[in-house]
Amino acid sequence: MQINLKINKKTYSVEVSEDEPLLWVIRDKIKLTGTKYSCGKGLCGACTVLIDNIALRSCITPAISVQNKEITTIEGLSENGTHPVQEAWKEIDVPQCGYCQSGQIMNAVGLLNKNAHPSETEIDKAMQGNICRCGTYPKIKAAVMLASEKGGVK
Amino acid sequence: MKKRYTRRDFIKVSTLVTGGLIAGFHLPGCFDETKRSAAGNTVKNLLNEAVWTDVNVYVKIAQNNLITVIAPYPEIGQGVRTSLPMIIADELDADWNLVVVEQAVTDKEKYGSQFVGGSTALKRSYELLRKTGAAIREMLIKAAAETWKVPVNECKTENSFVIHKKSNKKLTYGELTEKAVKYKPSEEPKLKNPADFSVTGKAKKKVDLNDIVTGKLKFGLDTQIENMVCALVLRPPIFGTKLKTYNADKALAVDGVIDVFKMPEPTNDFDVHRGGLVVVAENSFSAIKGRNEIYVEWTEPENNIKSSAHLTEKFNSNLKKTGTVIKSVGNFKNAYKNSDIQIEATYELPFVAHTNNEPQNTTVVIKENSCEIWTPTQVPNYVRKLASQITGYDINQINVHVTAIGGGFGRRLEADYAAEAIYIAKQIKKPVKLFWTREDDFEFDFFRPAGIHKLKAGIKNGKIIAWDTHHTSTSILTFNNTNEKPWAYEIYPDNYPPILVPNLNMAYSDTDSNIAVASLRAPGHNSTSFADGSFTDEIAHKLGVDPIRLHLDLIGEPKKIPYHSHGGPELDTQRIKDVILAVKEKSDRKKDLPKGYGQGFAFHFTFGGYVAVLTDVYVSEKGKLSVKKITAVADIGRLINPAGAEEQISGGIIDGLNITLNAEITVKDGKIEQQNVDTYPMLRISDAPEIDVHFINTDAPVEGVGEMGLPPVAASVCNAVFDATGKRIRSLPVRKHDLSYS
Known part of the structure; x- marks a missing residue:
């Protein structure tokens, strides 16, 4: 079926099947590859995007369920990495291989949208679903706190 | 077990290529x-x-x-x-x-x-x-x-x-x-x-x-080529099985599925793929849906590992034999017999998966006069050679583009996924991106070998005078048909601490298995370090001495010892002593900890790097373990990028902690049981302790840094758990043990 998706403020008309996850539509059909595939079951957070400013796992979200909603991917966060969370990520030099980091950043933005000044425990709880295989967790935590200190996401 | 495939020699010394005008190369x-x-x-x-x-x-x-x-x-x-x-x-x-x-x-x-x-x-x-x-x-x-x-x-x-x-x-x-x-x-x-x-x-x-x-970095899986199709492979469930019969009618009816065909059987000497069936589709999701619809039967494997319990039985039966002696110094038997105190313990380690965050994939375009390959690989020259062998093209017609890579950990030293993509491209004559699902990545990984270390030590007048190691595992080199020294990736004869014991015996027994194995970060060391580091701690407790004191006594007057494998040519015990003393100084070491709190020490020498760690844990009465802090002192010589070195040691520690606490691949009904991270728990942000890394001796020659942080972690955590609870952990992962106390 033909649906319209509003991604990073642009509207795309795409042909999808009913059960097609948003992740594959974004990656294969819209060709935005910053959103990553890793577990495919909503268990690792690599595919996290924002739907109406709430962090969601695109690999288990059917594309047809998010028509008429504002979808934001890592590419839509800022043009050149100037979003406060991206800036914090750069200042702390968080990534190692980098594969999970789009998902980590989008999830952190989702957290700060809801809670501009999370405690360490709240960060743990909110970021628990995002696996980093390289073990950058201490830096992820530091970057979320830095972004929060510098005034959150706005 | 029958032949799997032959292995290439990929380790070659770099050659000097300074000078000369070379034609332009303009990669992004x-x-x-x-x-x-x-x-x-x-x-x-x-x-x-x-x-x-x-x-x-x-x-x-x-x-x-x-x-x-x-x-x-x-x-x-x-x-x-x-x-x-x-x-x-x-x-x-x-x-x-x-x-x-x-x-x-x-x-x-x-x-x-x-x-x-x-x-x-x-x-x-x-x-x-x-x-x-x-x-x-x-x-x-x-x-x-x-x-x-x-x-x-x-x-x-x-x-x-x-x-x-x-x-x-x-x-x-x-x-x-x-x-x-x-x-x-x-x-x-x-x-x-x-x-x-x-x-x-x-x-x-x-x-x-x-x-x-910004999400702009292109990993292998992000490769986009015009008119590209996507492919998945349905592989034989385990080594030793083959395709018997299949029906793809339903798969072909799935929207977007283009074709289903047989993968060539791996029959050439250079083949490293596993056969099975190929599904080609217009996009990734259609390929996944299509593959789910294939009806397939496989042949029954012969002499396979039926279950994890079956493998343990095989290990135990091998440990009753003497094994192949790989090192003998002094006279272990006599010294052991004449010692005041005799200690014996076994340490068991499971198969561990690499779990690269980016699943395996490769994109291939075969043109009339060239073959273009985009692949996340640790062995680009090998992939190039393999592509030349599969396509028949001259090596100079093969262009291997190394993409950004979502984690290596040793998994991408294998080129099975690249081989699959090249065979598929050759068959369909179209640009193709072969990708693996997370489930494929678990089932068809080459795991860290499982094994058991049986250790004995004899003590006389408070000194370790005799040491015996008998290790059995599912050898990586045997799996690869390089049988001369099946122990060479499993156990290191010159390793500290056994190398300092005057009467030493080391033996290895190869346990036959059809489960695919290969190197995982700090190969061999990620297993021996747990056994040696835990056993040394057990000896110290038996003698009633501080474990660090025991190490320093064993080192005595520092010296340089020949070290014959990778990381040699020598092992300098002064450098061991220095990192041990430094970690003692840097960590907040306490004598009388409150109930439930514990500290554990371990040291390991890996590939030229010396790393000592001290771990602080808390275990609740109900048995919930929290690893609070890991302090590490590393001597890896001169640091090129200190920020990078710090994060590699820190990342290695977290990887080591995941292997210690969580990681376990099991076999059930002859198959790998874990399919995704719901059944293979991974370390999460709340489990990550405070990590404090220090470097010393930074004027010494440059060593590597990727692997050294991992090995000492398991023993230090388990030693800390013992300190906290009195419970000695002799098999990993820790999550399987009841740590409760009253």
């Missing part, structure tokens, strides 16, 4: 758009107007003084795209802010072996890269001296400028390059005094940082 560069020149111009703007002159295969310089440095090896998160160019930039005296980094083409003739593994990349390229930078610097000075008609010794370099000391005249490297390339580069240029290093030894951020946080 990675740079931080926010970096600026002294005049305030952004690198992005400078790149747009850059006109490049190739100096050699590692360096090109633009008229506007931008410098491109080639990153010769794959980046798997270990930081070599930043650290290796730093080495060249330093000797070149380049302005690091105006350096952009490009990934090298895959070409052994130009770059020597480009593989990354065994923490070797830095060590094996260090001298070559320094000489490369220094030789170009000399050429630039010559060009300036000739321009100014002054002697070369009146000229110096600084931040991509040549300066005439007397007159303070300046020319940029960009202005001098065209002239400089006419000079023959020196084979033995004068290298900097380490005190003058201007780029290395200082913390630098990753060159790909901006591309990562």
Whole structure:
């Protein structure tokens, strides 16, 4: 079926099947590859995007369920990495291989949208679903706190 | 067990390729758009107007003084795209802010072996890269001296400028390059005094940082080629099985599925793929849906491992035998018999998966006169050779483009997934992206071998006088049909601490298995370190001495001992002593901890690196373990990028903690039981302890850094758990043990 998706403020008309996850539509059909595939079951957070400013796992979200909603991917966060969370990520030099980091950043933005000044425990709880295989967790935590200190996401 | 496939020799020493004009190579560069020149111009703007002159295969310089440095090896998160160019930039005296980094083409003739593994990349390229930078610097000075008609010794370099000391005249490297390339580069240029290093030894951020946080960095799976199709493979469930019969009617009816066909059986000597069926589809999701609809039957395997319990039975039966003696010093039997105290313990380790965050994939386009491959690999030259063998094309017609890579950990030393993609492209004659699902990645991984270490020690007058190790595991080398020394990737005869015991016996028994195994970060060491580090702690407790004291007594007067495997040629016990004493000093070591709190120590020498760790834990009465803090002191010699070194040790520790607490692959009904991270728990952010890393002896020669942090973690955590609860953990992972106490 033909649906319209509003991604990073642009509207795309795409042909999808009913059960097609948003992740594959974004990656294969819209060709935005910053959103990553890793577990495919909503268990690792690599595919996290924002739907109406709430962090969601695109690999288990059917594309047809998010028509008429504002979808934001890592590419839509800022043009050149100037979003406060991206800036914090750069200042702390968080990534190692980098594969999970789009998902980590989008999830952190989702957290700060809801809670501009999370405690360490709240960060743990909110970021628990995002696996980093390289073990950058201490830096992820530091970057979320830095972004929060510098005034959150706005 | 029957033959799997033969293994290539991928370890070759890098060859010097300084000098000469080499035709242009213009791969997409990675740079931080926010970096600026002294005049305030952004690198992005400078790149747009850059006109490049190739100096050699590692360096090109633009008229506007931008410098491109080639990153010769794959980046798997270990930081070599930043650290290796730093080495060249330093000797070149380049302005690091105006350096952009490009990934090298895959070409052994130009770059020597480009593989990354065994923490070797830095060590094996260090001298070559320094000489490369220094030789170009000399050429630039010559060009300036000739321009100014002054002697070369009146000229110096600084931040991509040549300066005439007397007159303070300046020319940029960009202005001098065209002239400089006419000079023959020196084979033995004068290298900097380490005190003058201007780029290395200082913390630098990753060159790909901006591309990562904006989602622009292209990993293998992100490859997009015009008219590309997607492919998945349905593989035989385990080694030793083959396709019996299948029906793809339902799969072919799935929207977007193009074709289903048989993968060629792996029959050639060079074959490393596993056979099965191929599903080709218009996109990834159709391929996944299509594959789910295939009806298939496989042949029954022979002599396979039926279950994890079955494998343990085999291990235990092998441990009743004597095994192949791989090291014998003094007389273990007599010394053991005559000792005052005899201690014996066994330590069991499961199969562990690599779980690269980016599942395996490769994109291939076979053209009339060339074959283009985009792949996340640790062995690009090997993939190139394999592609030549599969396609019949000359090696010079094969272009292997190394993409960004979502984690290596040893898994991408295997090229099975690249081979699949090349075979599929050859068959369908279309650009194809072969990808693996997470489930494929678990089921068809090459696991860290499972095994058991049986250790014995004899103590006389408070000293360890006898040590016996009998190790059995599912040998990596046997799995690869390299049978001469099946123990060589499993156990190291010169390892500390056994090497210091005067009466020593070490034996190995190979346990036959059809479960695929291969190297995982710190191969062999990630297993022996748990056994040796735990056992030493057990001995200390039995003797009632502080475990650190026991280590220092065992070391006694420091000395240098020959070390015959990777990481040699010697083991310096002074360096062991130094990291042990340093970790004691740096950590908050306490004698009387409150109930439930514990501290555990461990040291391990891996591939030339010395790392001692002290772990603080808390265990609740109900048995909930929290690892609070891990303090590490590492001696890995000179640090190229201290920020990178710190994060590699820290990341290795977290990887080690995951292996300690969580990781376990089991076999059930002859198959791998775990399919995804719901049944294979992974360390999460709330489990990550505070990590405090220190480096000492940073004037010593350069070693690698990727693997050294991992090995000591398991023993230190389990020793800390013992300290806290009195419970000794002799098998991993820890999560399977009841740690409750009252």
